[in-house]
Amino acid sequence: MAEWQTLSDRINCVAPSATLAVDSKAKAMKASGIDVIGFGAGEPNFPTPDYIVDAAAAACRDPKNHRYTPTPGLPQLRKAVAEKTLRDSGYEISPDQVVVTNGGKQAVYEALQILINPGDEVIIPAPYWTTYPEAVKLAGGKPVTVFSGPENGFEPTIEALEAARTPHTKAIFVNTPSNPTGAVWSEQTVRAVGEWAVEHHVWVLSDEIYEHLTYDGEKTAYIGAVVPEVRDQLIVMNGVAKTYAMTGWRVGWLIGSVPVAKAAAKLQGHMTSNVADVCQQAAFTAVSGSLDAVAMMRKAFDKRRKAIVEGLNAVDGVTCRTPKGAFYALPDVTALLNRPLGKNGSVAKTSSELAELLLEEAHVAAVPGEGFGAPGFLRFSYALADDDLAEGMRRFKEWVG
Ligand code: PLP
Numbered sequence: 001m002a003e004w005q006t007l008s009d010r011i012n013c014v015a016p017s018a019t020l021a022v023d024s025k026a027k028a029m030k031a032s033g034i035d036v037i038g039f040g041a042g043e044p045n046f047p048t049p050d051y052i053v054d055a056a057a058a059a060c061r062d063p064k065n066h067r068y069t070p071t072p073g074l075p076q077l078r079k080a081v082a083e084k085t086l087r088d089s090g091y092e093i094s095p096d097q098v099v100v101t102n103g104g105k106q107a108v109y110e111a112l113q114i115l116i117n118p119g120d121e122v123i124i125p126a127p128y129w130t131t132y133p134e135a136v137k138l139a140g141g142k143p144v145t146v147f148s149g150p151e152n153g154f155e156p157t158i159e160a161l162e163a164a165r166t167p168h169t170k171a172i173f174v175n176t177p178s179n180p181t182g183a184v185w186s187e188q189t190v191r192a193v194g195e196w197a198v199e200h201h202v203w204v205l206s207d208e209i210y211e212h213l214t215y216d217g218e219k220t221a222y223i224g225a226v227v228p229e230v231r232d233q234l235i236v237m238n239g240v241a242k243t244y245a246m247t248g249w250r251v252g253w254l255i256g257s258v259p260v261a262k263a264a265a266k267l268q269g270h271m272t273s274n275v276a277d278v279c280q281q282a283a284f285t286a287v288s289g290s291l292d293a294v295a296m297m298r299k300a301f302d303k304r305r306k307a308i309v310e311g312l313n314a315v316d317g318v319t320c321r322t323p324k325g326a327f328y329a330l331p332d333v334t335a336l337l338n339r340p341l342g343k344n345g346s347v348a349k350t351s352s353e354l355a356e357l358l359l360e361e362a363h364v365a366a367v368p369g370e371g372f373g374a375p376g377f378l379r380f381s382y383a384l385a386d387d388d389l390a391e392g393m394r395r396f397k398e399w400v401g
């Protein structure tokens with residue numbers, strides 16, 4: 001590539017998505033006729049509920065829905081998000097604090113774009129969702145990761161956050177229930193983080209996309225409810241993808257103070273404008289309706305969660321704690337490194353190499369922990385059919401021997 005053709009430093013510093021990389025390799029293998037069991041994708045394997053699809057189909061046929069909507073979203077959807085926040089999180093917000101985005105992902109991107117100046121630091125508790133550090137870098141900020149392992153239930157301690165805090169610390173991510181750990185932070189941790197943020201004037205970016213996927217009687221602790229004083233410095237990111245099996249519809253939202261919401265809408269107005277009207281109508285039906293569909297999915301996920309934890313712990317050299325939320329298991333696989341595996345005696349030095357071998361030799365796709373700030377771990381999504389899950393675990397165990 002000639003010098004004049006080089007792409008921007010901004011894009012060159014961004015790492016490709018680890019999750020999508022494994023997924024596309026697994027899909028390519030499948031396309032070539034190989035029977036791959038995919039634990040890579042982070043999406044429910046259920047169809048979007050019929051009543052939501054029906055609402056979208058009806059909306060599609062009405063020409064009044066074929067136009068731009070206001071950039072921050074349809075008024076009825078913003079109102080429904082405000083009502084849902086009161087119902088689920090237990091505190092009041094007004095519709096003009098809501099901006100409807102192209103998935104939760106755009107909400108994450110916008111939150112950082114409107115907050116971060118060059119050199120600002122953002123604390124990211126690790127293991128983290130792979131997009132966070134890249135979105136921080138795209139905003140000109142510096143990701144500062146703080147790791148907590150399974151022995152701490154993957155929950156950060158205030159001591160660790162304090163050790164990472166500098167005069168440049170601008171924000172901290174909170175993601176409970178978590179992708180990739182499946183941890184549901186205790187209310188005590190959420191309170192401590194919220195109070196710490198208030199004391200040190202740190203913005204809180206709370207990603208609540210897995211809020212309804214909790215098990216064993218665990219409940220999501222919403223930081224805006226647990227620490228009301230944090231609300232002026234809180235940006236919530238959420239969406240319909242995981243609760244209503246609507247990953248492909250691309251509807252999320254951001255909630256902030258009115259100036260934050262106005263800033264996000266200003267940015268979005270020059271970037272993507274409104275989310276597709278018909279998708280917003282579908283999201284409106286979802287958000288303003290019941291939570292019955294997610295209750296059904298939760299039941300199915302719960303069964304698979306137990307099966308996968310059992311299956312993983314049955315593999316010699318794999319240790320997996322029981323996740324309490326989302327649909328991921330993040331086992332420690334360090335005992336599988338640097339030793340012969342499979343009938344070829346292949347050796348993996350890193351979890352990244354292990355994921356590659358597992359895919360190539362056992363036809364099982366899992367995502368290496370490196371993409372989540374967790375080398376030595378593999379992430380298994382259990383949002384797949386029960387039979388596939390069982391077969392994947394059988395292959396993993398047999399391959400390791
Ligand atoms: N936040 C977390 C933690 C996620 O795992 C995901 C998707 O995998 C998202 C946000 C974004 O979801 P979407 O953009 O599909 O709404």
